[in-house]
Amino acid sequence: MEFPSELRYTIEQLLSAQDVRALTAAAEGISNRYRNESGNGKRLVSSEKDVLAYAAVRMPATFGAVSKALELTLEVFEEEINSILDAGAGTGAASHAAEINTGCDNITCLEREEGMIALGQQLMQARGIGASWIRQDITAGLSDQHADLVISSYCLNELTTAERKKAIITLWEHTDKLLLLVEPGTPEGASQLREARNILIEAGGYVAAPCPSNGECTLPLDDWCHFTARVARSKLHKQLKGGDAPYEDEKFCFLAVSKSGCSGKPRILRHPKIESGKITLRICTEQGITDKVVTRKSPLFKAARKSDSGDSFGEI
Numbered sequence: 001m002e003f004p005s006e007l008r009y010t011i012e013q014l015l016s017a018q019d020v021r022a023l024t025a026a027a028e029g030i031s032n033r034y035r036n037e038s039g040n041g042k043r044l045v046s047s048e049k050d051v052l053a054y055a056a057v058r059m060p061a062t063f064g065a066v067s068k069a070l071e072l073t074l075e076v077f078e079e080e081i082n083s084i085l086d087a088g089a090g091t092g093a094a095s096h097a098a099e100i101n102t103g104c105d106n107i108t109c110l111e112r113e114e115g116m117i118a119l120g121q122q123l124m125q126a127r128g129i130g131a132s133w134i135r136q137d138i139t140a141g142l143s144d145q146h147a148d149l150v151i152s153s154y155c156l157n158e159l160t161t162a163e164r165k166k167a168i169i170t171l172w173e174h175t176d177k178l179l180l181l182v183e184p185g186t187p188e189g190a191s192q193l194r195e196a197r198n199i200l201i202e203a204g205g206y207v208a209a210p211c212p213s214n215g216e217c218t219l220p221l222d223d224w225c226h227f228t229a230r231v232a233r234s235k236l237h238k239q240l241k242g243g244d245a246p247y248e249d250e251k252f253c254f255l256a257v258s259k260s261g262c263s264g265k266p267r268i269l270r271h272p273k274i275e276s277g278k279i280t281l282r283i284c285t286e287q288g289i290t291d292k293v294v295t296r297k298s299p300l301f302k303a304a305r306k307s308d309s310g311d312s313f314g315e316i
């Protein structure tokens with residue numbers, strides 16, 4: 001899904017008043033901190049320049065990842081969503097993705113950085129959404145906020161292990177229907193969500209996506225379950241991050257857990273391997289992970305040719 005033009009325009013307007021070299025340095029600083037300082041509860045993006053650079057270089061990608069995760073989840077989760085709680089909302093990427101994918105604009109954003117909140121509010125106004133923003137540290141627990149859909153995207157990996165485990169339980173307790181966690185598509189992101197999956201199943205949740213069921217994950221520990229969202233790169237993004245590629249592929253991991261008995265579907269885990277006359281699909285099924293070879297003669301060949309990593313593949 002395309003990053004909304006109103007958001008792109010507003011960010012570009014705000015950045016046009018800034019010095020490009022200082023913003024490029026801020027974008028580099030953010031990348032370095034995410035690479036080297038995540039996972040210990042530190043503040044990683046706080047100054048005004050950092051916040052603007054975050055919105056320019058990361059927000060389109062996190063929006064793309066949450067949109068794709070929601071698209072895949074809403075294929076199997078069909079309940080109506082009437083309220084959204086976005087924990088560690090940053091500049092609101094996940095909330096925009098959720099509003100567009102569910103049609104629900106009853107949104108509460110929880111965030112601890114004032115700068116993120118200020119820009120997040122401005123971007124919500126740009127799209128005409130009256131979300132409520134609350135300055136809150138999610139590791140200190142939530143008050144009485146509850147929502148049908150609770151989302152946390154690219155936030156849990158910033159917390160310490162103990163904080164993360166506690167936050168997962170807290171978010172689950174404040175979820176009325178569906179909890180969606182989205183994290184970077186790295187081995188660490190995947191292992192954190194694997195741990196979250198165990199915690200949430202133990203707490204009585206039903207995995208809606210990406211897994212086909214609550215069954216034990218049979219992916220080898222040295223592999224990691226992740227998906228890709230293709231994100232168009234703006235002129236500004238190219239200026240701040242360098243390179244000419246027209247798009248970037250954002251790798252992400254996600255986990256959607258429901259309160260009701262919703263169950264998932266078999267899902268393709270890798271880009272299909274296409275060879276002459278046959279396509280091999282690596283599929284996660286209730287019985288475990290299997291390589292399904294679909295030959296040209298099979299009635300599934302057309303569907304296999306159109307399929308991609310992340311898609312559910314019903315008939316196996």
Ligand SMILES: C[S@@+](CC[C@H](N)C(=O)[O-])C[C@H]1O[C@@H](n2cnc3c(N)ncnc32)[C@H](O)[C@@H]1O
Pocket residue numbers: 045058059062063087088089090091092093094110111112113116136137138139152153154155158159
């Ligand atoms: C990488 S950004 C992601 C923002 C947004 N969810 C997105 O997907 O673009 C992580 C956000 O989580 C916020 N955050 C980190 N720890 C937090 C905490 N303990 N309580 C509230 N917000 C937190 C950070 O301030 C930052 O805005």
